[in-house]
Amino acid sequence: MVELLKDDKLSFMHDHMGCNIARYISISPDMSIRYINIDKDYVYKGDLKECILDLIKVSNSKSVNIRSFSIESMKGHSLVYGKQANEIDEILNIIQKNCNENKYSIINETIDVNDGGVSGVILGNIIEFAPNDTPKCVEKPDICFLERNMGMHLLKTVYGFAPVCDFDESYRVEFSLHPHREGLNKSHTIIWEYEKFEEYEFDIKIKWPNKFSRFIGDKPFGLIIADYLGFxxxxxxxxxxxxxxxxxxxxxxxxxxxxxxxxxxxxxxxxxxxxxxxxxxxxxxxxxxxxxxxxxxxxxxxxxAVEAVYSGGAIVSENQVNDVIEGVAGKGDNFMVGAEYLDSLPDNVLVKLKALLNEIRNYHYLLGDVSIEWVFDGTKIWLVQLNQIKEKGLGTTIVTGKPAKYEKFYVEDGLEQLRTKIKAIKDSNIGIELIGDVGLTSHFGDVLRHDNIPSFISKISKK
Known part of the structure; x- marks a missing residue:
């Protein structure tokens, strides 16, 4: 089967698959026009310059990009971005230069990547994306990588709609999603490219923080994941x-x-x-x-709000024996900042918590080790925070390690002083002995795990 050229693909996607695409004009190496997709009722008047100006006029950004390709090489050519009407002569010169090099040109409307949407790639059972970038974001670090259905749910939750992608899992599809309608069909999804691959099941373990979790906030990102999983x-x-x-x-x-x-x-x-x-x-x-x-x-x-009969934190590990459950009667705010001793949780609460942790553990292949903050209302346990953890210890150990020495830090000095202490010792092979009646799942433990500081707790009370 002969591979379609880039502009053929765009036309095929729009005309035969109903995909929304960016408006474009394509030019062959002999300077003849191959496609004009500006509007379904658009009539070409025989003047390429006027046609490009018409494209600029109807685009939301009032600008165009110029891409090039050849039959021998479809990818890897330069992209000229964001040219406006007052640069029409430069646009025509770029097209002429491409023709001289036996290249095709695609002049497409510029779609703003900084409009609050995302761009990315869907392939097989995965979706990858990032805000403020093109689909080439997948070639960069720190993108949001999710199982396909979870990713679609996340995007639909945040935007009210998910990418419209009518390709089966054997296709790699480049897309962008926009809060405001864009493109030839004036809809929220733009399809930029597709390519057929052999079907393959990818590893689907999530990693955050990532560019999208930072975009909406770490807390809502984790909670949307928890909501999707049914908690x-x-x-x-x-x-x-x-x-x-x-x-x-x-x-x-x-x-x-x-x-x-x-x-x-x-x-x-x-x-x-x-x-x-x-x-x-x-x-x-x-x-x-x-x-x-x-x-x-x-x-x-x-x-x-949740009626806080009991509240606390927990760490969910791959093996149940390494789980940590901590909590207090009532609200957990003081417990989390080390201002309240841990309580012995009643058996009925512990039973429910252990069952919850087992349910979360069923998704270890997806989430890895996680920490949660929980509230028990007398009937249900509610998740109010879900985070991945990089490092965890056993017993009173927060982060394992073999530093040259441990320096004491007293819980009563507070979280901000702990942050200052961490800045002073980071990368100096010094650990922290955390002295006070505080839990592994408290914010003190979170801060030390976040910065990967070897640390352990020395309790004061016998409680």
Whole structure:
């Protein structure tokens, strides 16, 4: 079977598969026009310059890109980006240069990659994508990599729609997803390229933080994953910097709302969580001052409150023997920052927690080792945070390691002093002995795991 040329593929996708594509004009090496896809009612008047200007005029960005290819080489040629109407002579010169080199040209409308959407690739059982980039983002580190159905669910949750991709799993499909309608069909998905491969099942283990989790906030990313997997997640509305508000989760039965900040990456215990509504705009301004970067908080969460009979944290390992369950009666805020001793949890709560951890463990192939924050309302256990963990220890060990020495840090000095201490000793082969009545799943443990500092807990009380 003869491979279709790039512009043939675009035309085929639109005319025979109903795919939405970017508007384009294509030119053969002899300077003749092969395709004009500006509008279904567009009439070519015989002037290429006027045709390109018409394309620029109808595009949302008021600009075009120029790509080239040859029969011998479809990929790897230069892309000229974002040329406007006042650069029409330069555009025509680029096309002429391509013709002189026996290359075809595709002039397509520029679609803004910084519009709050994502671009990526769907292949087999996986989907990869990132914001603020083209489908070539998959050649870069730190992209969002998910099992295909999970990825579609995540995107539909955030945007209200998922990519429209009517190709079977044997095709590699380059796409972009946009909050505002784009392209020839004026819809939210643009298909850029497709290529047939032999079907293959890829490993589907998730890794975050990634570019998309930073885009919407580490906290909502983990909770959307938990919600997709069927766990009890309180109904949550995310007010984001980068995308319109979106919601997910289940109603808890209470009409009260918590307000929670969601940093770009998890910084345990640093930013505000409250059980009463407060002005989110003032809150954002205030909380941003706590961070080291120009922008530290990705979103603010309005979350249905849970009646906190017991609360706490847990670590879910591949092997049940290495699980950690910790908690207190009532709200867990003070426990997480080391201001409250751990309680002995009643047997009925422990039974439910162990069952929950076993359910989460069923997805270890997907999630790896994770930490959770949980709230028990007397009937159900609700997940209020889900995070992957890089390192974990056993017993009182937070992070395993063999540093040259351990330096003492007292829990009573607080999380911010711990962060300062970590900055001072990082990469110096020094570990931390954490002294105080605090749990492995507390924010102190989270901070030390996050920075991979060899550490262990020395308890003060006999409790």
């Amino acid at each position: 009890n997640v309180p109904y949550t509305t995310v007010i984001s910097r980068n995308v319109p508000p979106f919601s997910f989760g289940q109603e808890t039965g209470l009409r009260e709302k918590w307000i929670r900040t969601a940093p770009i990456v998890k910084e345990p215990g640093k930013y505000y969580t409250g059980d009463k509504w407060t002005d989110p705009f003032i809150l954002m301004q205030k909380e941003e001052l706590k961070g080291d970067n120009k922008i530290n908080i990705a979103s603010v969460l309005s979350q249905s």
